[in-house]
Amino acid sequence: MTDAPDFRPETLAAQALGWDEPAHQGIVPPIYPSTTFARPADNQGRTGRMYTRDANPTYDQAEALLAALEGGAGCLLFSSGMAAVSAVFQALGPGDHVVVPQVTYHGVRTWVKRHGAHWGLEVGFVPNGDLDALERAVRPGETRLVWIETPCNPLWEVADIAASAAIAHAAGARLAVDSTAATPVLTRPIEHGADLVMHAATKYLNGHSDVLAGALVTARDDEPWRRIGALRHDAGAVLGPFEAWLLLRGMRTLYLRVRASSQSAQRIAGHFESHPGIARVLYPGLESHPGHAVAARQMQGGFGGMLSLCVNGGAEAALAVSGACRVFKRATSLGGVESLIEHRASIEPPDSPVPKNLLRLSVGIEAADDLIADLERGLALV
Numbered sequence: 001m002t003d004a005p006d007f008r009p010e011t012l013a014a015q016a017l018g019w020d021e022p023a024h025q026g027i028v029p030p031i032y033p034s035t036t037f038a039r040p041a042d043n044q045g046r047t048g049r050m051y052t053r054d055a056n057p058t059y060d061q062a063e064a065l066l067a068a069l070e071g072g073a074g075c076l077l078f079s080s081g082m083a084a085v086s087a088v089f090q091a092l093g094p095g096d097h098v099v100v101p102q103v104t105y106h107g108v109r110t111w112v113k114r115h116g117a118h119w120g121l122e123v124g125f126v127p128n129g130d131l132d133a134l135e136r137a138v139r140p141g142e143t144r145l146v147w148i149e150t151p152c153n154p155l156w157e158v159a160d161i162a163a164s165a166a167i168a169h170a171a172g173a174r175l176a177v178d179s180t181a182a183t184p185v186l187t188r189p190i191e192h193g194a195d196l197v198m199h200a201a202t203k204y205l206n207g208h209s210d211v212l213a214g215a216l217v218t219a220r221d222d223e224p225w226r227r228i229g230a231l232r233h234d235a236g237a238v239l240g241p242f243e244a245w246l247l248l249r250g251m252r253t254l255y256l257r258v259r260a261s262s263q264s265a266q267r268i269a270g271h272f273e274s275h276p277g278i279a280r281v282l283y284p285g286l287e288s289h290p291g292h293a294v295a296a297r298q299m300q301g302g303f304g305g306m307l308s309l310c311v312n313g314g315a316e317a318a319l320a321v322s323g324a325c326r327v328f329k330r331a332t333s334l335g336g337v338e339s340l341i342e343h344r345a346s347i348e349p350p351d352s353p354v355p356k357n358l359l360r361l362s363v364g365i366e367a368a369d370d371l372i373a374d375l376e377r378g379l380a381l382v
């Protein structure tokens, strides 16, 4: 199937590129647990395989599939989303300037604040999606990387990828997009000018809350990309072959899962938008959302499965609603087939800018009516 690149992404995903398994023509690839690979008598590595920290055959198909879905030139899997994020920042050098959002996935903010200075990075923070602020924050010739996340945890603000790329490129910087929430089903950042796409593959790509994994996809096979590849090898944050195999299996249903979650999230957002118990619904699919116009332009087929509800009555009311849930599981993370609810303020660091009355919902693939009824039951108590 790889000789027919005009197949649509959902076809490529469903068949995991349709690669033939060479030994027995299985339609599912084997797992290669071997950490090391035998050499011929002259001790040369003619098979191209030496050691699993370099690469493992089980990575190949998952990496090729994700590169194809994103329209990228290459993909690298990592042992977690944060290992992928770290590799991007650690591939920069002392004195390099980077710009990151003030409110973004908290792990990225923490990494940059805690370790960025040790690494010699100079960090500028801007409100996510604020193009004027980004324009002012970049330093031509000094800024090497602009990091955005869209839609962005946990307020689901939307950043304009094409406009951010134009500002980054004019300053000589590269644009990296954390596209975990959008997935290639809804947005392909490289088509909008991004240089690098990052995924917490732990979330939608795997989709079953049973693999921790990260991925980077590059627009070009260039020197910065090869430095990231060297870092994965030298620092050793590789994925286990079994996890890579599970991730590939998860990606085969990516399009169905993301579309179902997006449809339900849109219904839930619409249902609670004018609810008396709810102060604000944060979801890019609502016309009232400040990022809706940009989201409608750069997202296709839905606005994702993530939304947040700000509950009237503050933190106490929000905790009471989540406490009453029977379908939504009270747990962190997102992107699985099961719906999750989380009061973010009680688990983020004290300096977190997240509103105290915010409940983050990761909408799974259950019946939307059951999810709505679950939240209604909680809201009736407050």
Ligand SMILES: *Cc1c(COP(=O)(O)O)cnc(C)c1O
Pocket (backbone or CB within 6 Å): 080, 081, 082, 083, 105, 107, 149, 153, 178, 180, 181, 199, 200, 201, 202, 203, 212, 213, 214, 334
């Ligand atoms: C979960 C997440 C990460 C980090 O991924 P891990 O696999 O937990 O390390 C980064 N960005 C976003 C948007 C996430 O949701």
